[in-house]
Amino acid sequence: VLNKPNTVVLTQHVAKDYFKDEDPLYRQIKIQNQTYTVMGVMEDIPLNSHLQFDYLVSFQTFEQEIDTRNRSLDFTLYLKVRPGATETYLKEMTDFIQEVHKEHYGRSGIILESDLQKFRDIHLRSTSFTINPGKPGDIENLIILSALAVFILLITLSNFISLLTASNDIRIRDIGMRIVYGAQKRQLMSHLIYESVLLGLFAAFVAIVLFEINLGPFSRIVETPIRLPFYKLVGLFLLFITMAVLSGFLTGWIHFLSVTRYTPVQMVTGLSIQTGRS
Numbered sequence: 001v002l003n004k005p006n007t008v009v010l011t012q013h014v015a016k017d018y019f020k021d022e023d024p025l026y027r028q029i030k031i032q033n034q035t036y037t038v039m040g041v042m043e044d045i046p047l048n049s050h051l052q053f054d055y056l057v058s059f060q061t062f063e064q065e066i067d068t069r070n071r072s073l074d075f076t077l078y079l080k081v082r083p084g085a086t087e088t089y090l091k092e093m094t095d096f097i098q099e100v101h102k103e104h105y106g107r108s109g110i111i112l113e114s115d116l117q118k119f120r121d122i123h124l125r126s127t128s129f130t131i132n133p134g135k136p137g138d139i140e141n142l143i144i145l146s147a148l149a150v151f152i153l154l155i156t157l158s159n160f161i162s163l164l165t166a167s168n169d170i171r172i173r174d175i176g177m178r179i180v181y182g183a184q185k186r187q188l189m190s191h192l193i194y195e196s197v198l199l200g201l202f203a204a205f206v207a208i209v210l211f212e213i214n215l216g217p218f219s220r221i222v223e224t225p226i227r228l229p230f231y232k233l234v235g236l237f238l239l240f241i242t243m244a245v246l247s248g249f250l251t252g253w254i255h256f257l258s259v260t261r262y263t264p265v266q267m268v269t270g271l272s273i274q275t276g277r278s
Helices: 012-019 087-108 139-166 168-180 185-221 230-259 264-269
Strands: 007-011 028-031 034-042 055-057
Touching (some): 007 012, 012 034, 139 185, 139 230, 168 185, 168 230, 168 264, 185 230
Antiparallel strands (some): 028 034
């Protein structure tokens, strides 16, 4: 459909913006002061593609222009290599391409860059390339954000443990009475861990609600539309639940250790117990 000059294929959202509900095929459209004939409409590009565009113009449109000095000579090339192709072989190939470039264009002062990277590295590891199609990400930003998330989680767990320990003067007499009436330490540990896990699950539920509420504003702040498909939301929900259970188990166990270091007599009578109210 793009074998003639001045022809264009539009994505669905652009076709709807220009022609609403009318049929756009073979209609005329003006782009950058040049008239094109619409030869087709394609689906919108998925967000996880590094190639992002609104329309495609036929290459013959540029070939018919005599003055190409204002046009870019940069092209993205995809190579499907045979199994077993070594990096040494690929490096020799790019060196050969660079030599051909220098031979044909070197004296004209055109700056050339030829390099290869693995397909799966395009999105997060393309910062070293001068020309990039689309808007690549940066693996370092992900590492920084992930480390920040872990740091916040550790601070939260520390605060949670501190709050539980600070409440010892309220709970310790109750736990002492349970021991006096025959409760086993295993039962006490299960009880405290159960309480902490319930609190953790409640916190996870609140976090998921806040996540859904703030996803749109956060997407606008980082200028990246974030849409999570249902199966990823399920995975995220399971991750939250797992973290809540593990966090609750850890805090409940530490709370149990801080409480049971006293004798039942000290717990019930409150003798010589320094609960660290500060």
